[in-house]
Amino acid sequence: MNPKNGGHKTLIFARAVLCVALLLFALFVIWQGMLYRGADSPEELVRTYLQALHTRDEPRIQRLVLSGYDPKKEISKRISQFEGVAPNRVSATFITNQIAPYLVDVDLAIPRNTEIGATQIITDRLTLQSNGGRWYLVLGVYRGSE
Structure with missing residues (x-):
């Protein structure tokens, strides 16, 4: 050898x-x-989304968005809207869709203090979609499937 x-x-x-x-x-x-894309349930998705907004974690929010959407402008807008609001102060109402159970709307109520010291409630609606057993945000402009 x-x-x-x-x-x-x-x-x-x-x-x-x-x-x-x-x-x-x-x-x-x-x-x-x-x-690590999406979430196991609508409740977990909203909880993760609110925490990511609170910490201004844009990449984490992008991983929550359904593939094919470009959410960058919406994420910036939402981060500004939620600035200074702790996630535990935001209430979420889940609205299930009887016709399309893979879609869930979530109404968020965000308390904001006004300049005169009063509390104003700002509302925001999210749409969530189930895809492949995971839940995602439908957020931003649809660009097509990737």
Whole structure:
């Protein structure tokens, strides 16, 4: 057996192992990205959305939005609208759709203090959609499926 040939086989084997490891890592990253999109329930989606608004976490909100929508302008508008409001101060009313059970509307009531010290309630409606067992925000401009 030629020692040079044995070294060459070891190098080929090491490269093959490295390629398989990189492929498995890439699949894991893709799977994790899919796992952290949307939410398991409408309630969890709204809770996560309100927390992300409170922390101004635009990337997290984008991961909650149904694929095919461009939510950037809407997210900026909503972050400004909710600024300074703790998520536990926002009330949410869930409205199920009897005709299309994969859609849920959520009315949010946001208390804001006015300049004269009174409390004003601002309302906002979200539409949620179930897709593949996960719930997503329908937010922004529809650009088509990705």
